Structures are given as C-alpha cells and as structure tokens.
Amino acid sequence: MNFTEIKQKLRYKRYSPNTISTYISCLEQFNRFIEREKLQINEPVIYQYLMGLVAKGYSRSSQNQHINAIKFYLEKVLRQKQKSYYIERPLKKKMLPTVLSEQEIQLIFSNIKNLKHKAILSLIYSCGLRIGEALNLTINDLDSDRMLISIRSGKGEKDRMVPMASNVLKLLRVYYKEYKPVNYLFNGNDNSPYSATSVRNVLKRAVYKSYIKKNVTPHTLRHSYATHLLEKGTDLRFIQVILGHSSVKTTEIYTHVSTKNLRAIKSPIEEMQL
Numbered sequence: 005m006n007f008t009e010i011k012q013k014l015r016y017k018r019y020s021p022n023t024i025s026t027y028i029s030c031l032e033q034f035n036r037f038i039e040r041e042k043l044q045i046n047e048p049v050i051y052q053y054l055m056g057l058v059a060k061g062y063s064r065s066s067q068n069q070h071i072n073a074i075k076f077y078l079e080k081v082l083r084q085k086q087k088s089y090y091i092e093r094p095l096k097k098k099m100l101p102t103v104l105s106e107q108e109i110q111l112i113f114s115n116i117k118n119l120k121h122k123a124i125l126s127l128i129y130s131c132g133l134r135i136g137e138a139l140n141l142t143i144n145d146l147d148s149d150r151m152l153i154s155i156r157s158g159k160g161e162k163d164r165m166v167p168m169a170s171n172v173l174k175l176l177r178v179y180y181k182e183y184k185p186v187n188y189l190f191n192g193n194d195n196s197p198y199s200a201t202s203v204r205n206v207l208k209r210a211v212y213k214s215y216i217k218k219n220v221t222p223h224t225l226r227h228s229y230a231t232h233l234l235e236k237g238t239d240l241r242f243i244q245v246i247l248g249h250s251s252v253k254t255t256e257i258y259t260h261v262s263t264k265n266l267r268a269i270k271s272p273i274e275e276m277q278l
Contacts, residue, residue, distance in 0.1 A: 005035045005077070013081055030073035050074060050091055064094045101227040102218050103261045109228060112220075115213040121206045123179040124190055124198065129225040131166045132233075132247050135204075138222075139197040141189040143180075148173055155248065164248045230255070235264040 007028060014024045034053060043049045057067055071091050078084045104112070109129060116122045128138045137155050145154045151168045176189075185191045190198040203222060211220045218224070226247070233243050244255040 005031060010077065010081055026069055027073040027076060030070045031077055034074060067094050100261050102224050103231045104224060104228045106232060108216055111214040112210045115210040119179050120183060123175055124203055125207060126172050126175055128222055129229050130169045130172045132226045132229040134226060135200050135222040139190055139200060142187060143185060143189055162248055166246050230258045231261050234258050234262045
C-alpha cells in the first residue's frame with residue numbers, strides 16, 4: 005500500500021485529522037496481515053481479516069472503522085467498483101444513550117467552580133453540542149442580538165445554527181471579561197482550542213462530587229439536552245435540526261429514553277389490594 009497516496013486522498017476528500025489517523029492505523033494493520041500471509045486483496049481475504057478482529061474481541065465500532073478504511077482504499081484509492089466485492093457489516097447493537105435528569109445536570113454544574121469549565125460544559129448542554137463543536141467555536145460564531153450560535157463544519161462538514169440561552173450568554177460575558185479569549189472562544193495555553201481531555205476530566209470530577217453513579221461524558225450532556233427538549237414538547241424535527249442529524253431516525257432514539265409518557269402509565273396493580 006502506498007500510504008502517502010492514501011493520506012493525500014483522505015486530505016483531498018477533506019476527512020478530519022482524527023478520521024485520517026484512524027483510517028491509516030486500520031490500513032497499516034490490514035497491510036501487515038496481507039504481507040505476512042502473502043495474500044491478494046479480495047473478498048474472502050477481507051472476510052478472513054475481519055473474522056480475525058472478531059476473534060480478538062474487537063468491538064462492533066472498531067470493526068466498522070476497519071471496514072470503512074478498507075472500503076475507502078478499494079473505492080477511492082484503487083477505484084474499484086463497489087459491486088465488485090461485498091463486505092458485510094456487523095449487526096448494530098441497539099443501546100439507549102445515558103441521560104441525566106435536569107436535577108442531576110443542576111447538581112453537576114453546582115460542583116464546577118472554575119468559570120471557564122462551567123462556561124464550556126453549560127454551553128455543551130444548553131445547545132446540545134458535540135465536544136469538538138464547542139471547543140472549535142470562535143468569538144465571531146456567537147450572535148448575541150439574535151441569540152444564535154453558528155456551528156461551522158460540524159459532523160459531516162455541515163453548518164447549522166443553534167439557539168443560545170440567555171443565562172448562558174450572561175455566563176459567557178462574565179467568562180469573556182475575565183479570560184479575554186483571542187480567537188477561539190475557549191483558548192488553550194497557545195491560543196489553540198482548549199483540550200477535550202481536560203473537559204472530560206473536569207466533568208468526571210464534578211459527577212463524582214455529585215454522587216452520580218451513571219457513566220457520564222460530555223456527549224451525555226448532548227443526549228440529556230435532546231431528551232429534555234422532547235419532554236418539554238419540542239417537535240422532533242426541530243431537535244433534529246438543532247443536533248445536526250442527517251435523518252430524523254437518528255433523533256428518534258430520544259423517544260425511547262424520554263420518561264414523560266412512561267411516567268403517565270399506571271400499572272394495573274395500583275388498583276389492587278396488596
């Protein structure tokens with residue numbers, strides 16, 4: 005494999021740095037397998053390689069990443085037609101996202117004392133942002149007159165607008181006066197975006213202090229925001245647009261974690277004498 009050519013093609017197609025790194029890592033592993041066994045790339049060989057990943061305990065997500073990388077190499081680099089081979093994907097595991105209650109969100113924020121950290125996590129929750137979207141925001145992306153935030157080059161290179169809460173805007177103004185960010189809204193030490201790892205660690209400590217036993221990540225705040233909107237009566241289509249989902253089917257997952265209708269259901273046992 006010509007990895008210089010592969011990297012150039014990935015960059016030309018405007019794949020993100022993280023995706024480029026993942027694809028190259030997957031293809032390097034696949035190439036080692038091919039060279040070690042002295043094999044030609046074909047459908048049975050790809051299947052043999054992927055079965056080896058399954059045997060080693062690779063997750064469905066990791067298996068799919070390898071499939072995506074191999075498909076990219078075959079279709080975009082070697083320019084093979086998709087009909088010339090078939091790669092079967094693993095069945096999707098239908099897991100519901102972890103969702104926090106509004107009371108748990110409030111408790112977590114009350115255990116974050118650092119102004120910058122509170123501003124970042126409040127913004128992620130209040131706008132349903134992915135962590136990368138929040139950390140890549142610039143000062144000019146905030147429109148305080150229209151109470152909107154521009155999300156540029158989100159997942160899938162899609163731009164969108166999201167509404168901004170008035171109390172979050174007040175918090176951001178206090179933050180701005182104290183930290184005076186230059187380019188990115190949340191600068192790191194060298195005026196680069198703030199560290200995603202630091203944000204995750206801050207949230208982890210706040211969750212621990214709040215005695216919450218759920219597995220909480222910054223993406224949990226996004227899931228919680230969407231679920232809370234749904235429970236307050238926001239139309240699913242609007243939630244889809246705010247979150248930047250390509251299909252409403254992706255957004256429909258929140259109908260399965262919303263407890264509003266479930267709480268209204270009365271069990272028949274309530275009318276029985278126990």
